[in-house]
Amino acid sequence: MARSPLPPVPTRLLEVEVAGTARRAAPLAALVRQSDEHAANGSPHGELIERLGATGKAGEVHTVPDPGSGPRWLVGIGAGxxxxxxxxxxAFIRAVNAHLAAERDAGARPPxxxxxxxxxxxxxxxxxxxxxxxxxxxxxxxxxxxxxPPQARTLRVLTPHDRAIQPYTEVAARARELAAASALARDLANTPSNVKNxxxxxxxxxxxAGDLxxxxxxxxxxxxxxxxxxGGMLAVGGGSASPPRLIELAYRPRGATGHLLLVGKGITFDTGGISIKPAEGMPMMRTDMAGGGAVIAAVRAIAALRLGVRVTALVPAAxxxxxxxxxxxxxxVRHYGGTTTEVTNTDAEGRMVLADALAYGIKRYAPDAVVDVATLTGAMKVSLGLRTGGLFASDDTLAERVRDAGERTGEAWWRMPLVEDYAEAVRSEIADLRQAxxxxxxxxxxxxxxxFTAGLPWAHLDIAGPARADRNYSEVVPGGTGFAARTLVELVSGWAPVTNSRKAATAGVGS
Incomplete structure (x- = not known):
């Protein structure tokens, strides 16, 4: 069989081991904290830190010219x-992979x-x-x-000598599962649309799903x-030779507490339709299903972690x-359930498919609360830039849970207002609603x-900005970022049924 030209999905991630002692043949990095007094303070590698002028600043990597039996790299982790x-x-893994490539180019066998x-x-x-x-x-x-290019396959983490290994092992296993969710969401977003219909x-x-x-x-x-x-999915997908699909994922653990509905926009390529996009903005539209990818990846991680919450996920793909x-x-257009929408801009297609999925999921499954995720509006890129997601919510408790879950996993959300003064503009003269x-x-x-949310506690996550990147920053690389996948897993991890808190029609201040 011919080898596929595409990378495998899901991407193979580093294996992680936790140990108390070093392996002699494997190169070592020492993690160095930044200190107000000096980075060498309290480190067993103080002399080496002094010699290389390492400060411990976050992301700073110093390569040791002649490591001998000591560390090959000093890696700054700031204040921790x-x-x-x-x-x-x-920064550490990028330095490692650059080192392995140099070793291969020099004719050596990289570890x-x-x-x-x-x-x-x-x-x-x-x-x-x-x-x-x-x-x-x-x-x-x-x-x-x-x-x-050669890449590291296993990362062996050495714990402090006076610490038990098991708690670190459990943390490492969970961290790897959440990272795998982000990586899978990136894979799905990055796959070119001549393949990804x-x-x-x-x-x-x-x-x-069949693996879990x-x-x-x-x-x-x-x-x-x-x-x-x-009707929304069929309208949006009607112009393509590749017909639409509704993807339903159901996670049903025994003894589940609560039921959460996740809905992710799954537009596998977006030309804008008749309201066509400018050419320069179109290549990255292969990532317009990043919300759906985050939902698929999150539910897989939720099942792998065996979290005790019932989750239904819907991805309307077109x-x-x-x-x-x-x-x-x-x-x-008549949506599932009968509501009609006047189309005013065919490039506002995401809300058309989400409307069908929201109405269907709520009527069919009667969840406690609903969260939808979508690369929905360029307006959010203008409002919040490219590293923060927009959070809209009808319920204060749910909004706080989403924001806290993001903070714990390194994904930033800023709550935006649902301003009732603008609600009348969504009404149409010839249909129930006006689309845009x-x-x-x-x-x-x-x-x-x-x-389309039937008054349930609901959060809408607009990730048009942070779903894509054009350069490295922190753990993000160019292309799809996998943004929102870790937030969703963490949200479910700490889930308890939402009782309707104060409806936040005009709430929306605070990050």
């Missing part, structure tokens, strides 16, 4: 806070196991963040005829969608294309989606 530890882990020595008194949080950076900072998705995405979701107990996948085709009245069958501005009214784009989109 999560952001600094992630930056240190990412595939590397070691990192934690500082004294390292906390579980430091290890978790450092591993997140190391596991994701070396992520690579390249379709090439050239051989893959709705059928391909559905097939991958089925394959991934308690997780099942069901794929609904265009015939089923027509019978059930998914390709928004231009043809004689494409939907038009001025069309009126004038006014603040991110808020208008959220208010449109709220119409």
């Amino acid at each position: 806070d999560p952001a600094s530890s992630r930056a240190g882990g990412a 595939r196991t590397v070691q990192a020595e934690l500082p004294a008194e390292s906390s579980a949080g430091e290890l978790d963040a450092f591993l997140t950076g190391a596991l994701l900072g070396g992520y690579r998705y390249v379709v090439s005829g050239e051989p893959d 709705p059928g391909w995405l559905a097939g991958v979701a089925e394959r991934l 107990p308690g997780l099942t996948a069901t794929v609904r085709d265009e015939g089923w969608l027509a019978e059930q009245g998914f 390709e928004n294309h231009v043809s004689g069958a494409a939907y038009r501005p001025g069309d009126v 009214p004038s006014g603040p784009g991110g808020i208008a989109a959220a208010l449109f989606l709220r119409e």
Whole structure:
């Protein structure tokens, strides 16, 4: 069988070992904290730190010219806070992979196991963040005829000598699972759209679900969608030769506490339709299903971690294309459940498919709360930039839980307002709703989606900015970032049923 030109999905991540002693043949990195007095303070490598002028600044890596039996690298992790530890882990693995490539080019056989020595008194949080950076900072998705460059395969973490290994082992296992969720979401977003059509995405979701107990996948085709009245999905997908698919993932653990519905936008390529996008913005539209990818990856991790919460995930997958069958501005579309929408911009397709999935998921499964994730509006990139996700919510408790989950996993969210003064603009004169009214784009989109949430506690995560990157920063690399996957896993990990707190129609201050 011919070898696929595409990288495997999911990407192979570093294996992680936790040990109390070093392995002699594997190169070693010493993690160095930044100190107000001096980076050498309290470190067994103080003399080496002095000689190389290492400061311990987050992400600073010094290569030791002649390591002998000591460390080959000194890696700064700042004050040991999560952001600094992630930056240190990412910088470390990039330095390691550059070293392995140089070893190969010099004709040597590069080692595939590397070691990192934690500082004294390292906390579980430091290890978790450092591993997140190391596991994701070396992520690579390249379709090439050239051989893959050498990369480390195993990271051996050395604990402080006076500490028990088991707690660190448990932290490492969980950190790897969350990093795997981000990496899988990146894989799905980065896969080129000449391969990744709705059928391909559905097939991958089925394959991934088949590997885990308690997780099942069901794929609904265009015939089923027509019978059930998914007018938004059929309209958006009507212009493409690749028909739409609704991906349903169900995680049903025994003794589950609560039930959460996750919905992710799955537009596998977005031309903008008849309201066509500018050419320069179109290549990255292969990542327009990043919300759906994050949902698929998160549910897989939730099942792998055996979390005790029932989760239903829906990914309405379609390709928004231009043809004689494409939907038009001025069309009126009937969604699942009967609500009608006047189309005003075919490039506002994400809310059309999400509306169907939200209405269906709530009616069919009666969850306690709903979270949707989507690369929905360019307005959020203007509002919050490229590293922070927009959080809209009808419920204060749910909003706080999402924000806290993001903070614990290194994904930043800023709560935005659901301003009731703009709600009337979502109403149409010839249909129930208007798809893309004038006014603040991110808020208008959220208010449109709220119409399909049946008054349940609901959060809308707009990741149009942080879902993609054009350069390295911390553990992020160019391309799809996997943003939101870790937040969703962490949200479910600490889940308890939401009782309707104060409805936050005009809330929205604070990060």
